[in-house]
Amino acid sequence: MAIAALVAAVVIPSSSSAAVPAAPPLPAAAGATGEDNQVGIRLLEAPVARRDDPRAHMYIVDHLAPGTRISRRFEVVNRTDEAREFEIYPGAATVENDEFVFGTDRETNELSSWTKVSVDRAALQAGESIEVDALIEVPKQASRGERYAVLWAETRAAPDKKGNIGAIRRAGIRVYLSVGPGGEPISSFDIGDVTASRGDDGVPRISAVVHNTGERALDINGTLKLEDGPGSMRAGPYQLATVTTLAPGASGIVVAALDAKLPDGAWRLELELASGTVKRHLDLAVTLQPPGLSMVATVIENWWGWIGGAVAALVAFALVALLLLRRRRPATATTYRPRHL
Missing domain, CATH: 2.60.40.10 (Immunoglobulins)
Structure with a gap:
């Protein structure tokens, strides 16, 4: 998926997931859900807390408490040389067998049911683009855990007079949403x-x-x-x-x-x-x-690093020992003797 500079947008705030424009453009990444020769899609904003996270500029990666919501803006581009109708919708996804697996057709899951898009259908001329807001609202009763979904942009080509068969083309943005009270679970x-x-x-x-x-x-x-x-x-x-x-x-x-x-x-x-x-x-x-x-x-063991660490530890131990000795040393009494004139 081609990644370009992100633009500012109005965001619905949440406890930890306000969004900001991205920093400089990022290279395309293998495994992106992405962009083909007909459908282009890219995320236009990322959470403030993830401004340095390359994944957050490609995918929606966030953590929300039950009862909170976020909004993220993305762009859909008609990359064909003719006017096309585009359908925009959230779909199901899972993580299985070392892969991010997309649901078939319009298959839904819990996260996709929490997600709404501001535009679900658009007629775009060749090269034209449209910006869309995705609103994710987590129910108050939602259980703890991570969910996965995809924001899809889809276009259908009808059979033509030359005998070319019709085809459905789509590209999407992955969503990784962690749900639970308190801070975000660790990644390691x-x-x-x-x-x-x-x-x-x-x-x-x-x-x-x-x-x-x-x-x-x-x-x-x-x-x-x-x-x-x-x-x-x-x-x-x-x-x-x-x-x-x-x-x-x-x-x-x-x-x-x-x-x-x-x-x-x-x-x-x-x-x-x-x-x-x-x-x-x-x-x-x-x-x-x-x-x-x-x-x-x-x-390969870094022996010099080990030796340096051991020396530093010995020096620190010696300094602590010296301070303790100074504290325990009894004070010496000083007698004042007046000077005789």
Whole structure:
């Protein structure tokens, strides 16, 4: 989904979810629900608290207490070369098997039933756009938990005289809404085993197991690069092949395909994974091997960091001990002796 600079809009306030225009334009992201050659859709505002979160400029990601509501503005664009009718509506979604799964047709769920759009049908000329407000209102009796939905823009092309069949095209914006009293649940993840293998096609692949240890769904993406290889070679950075969406408590695998020309041998691997503002970094020792063989990478210990930390701890301990000794030392009595003239 193409992401552009966001514009200011009037917002219905909630306890923690006022919206602001986005900062600078962001690049398109893999896994975006997005934009095709006929339907364009983009979010026009994000929560104040998430101004630095790239996910919040692409999707509606928020936390609401029962009985509160938010409004978010988005834009729909006719990317065809002719006038088209567009239908705009909320639809169901779930997170299953490491994917954000969209409901079929106009399937609904709890979150989509809480969502209303200010415009549900629009006739747009070629290249024309329209701004739409989505209002999400959480019932007072809503239970705690995270829900998922999609804001869809859909257009239908009728069969033409040339024999081309009709088609339905749609693009959407994902909605990740956490519901519950108090503050937002934490978002966190851990990186498990990292494995290097080379397929029969000769392409090396790095795969990492990721565990969602928080209470919100995550969209894991990232990069990796190789250094200190045979002949002091360097390679990368490489992007992950896809974005993996993990439900709370779920685990999945992320994969990056490397250059088939990379030689076998020992390398130093730097892995960076992120979901929004939650980031993890690992330095690993890995060996690329011939097809059919794989190897689990090992974490490179930062010995200098450990030594520096130990020295700092010893210095702090010594200072505390010195202060305690000074406090316990008995005061020395001073006798005043007048000077005889």
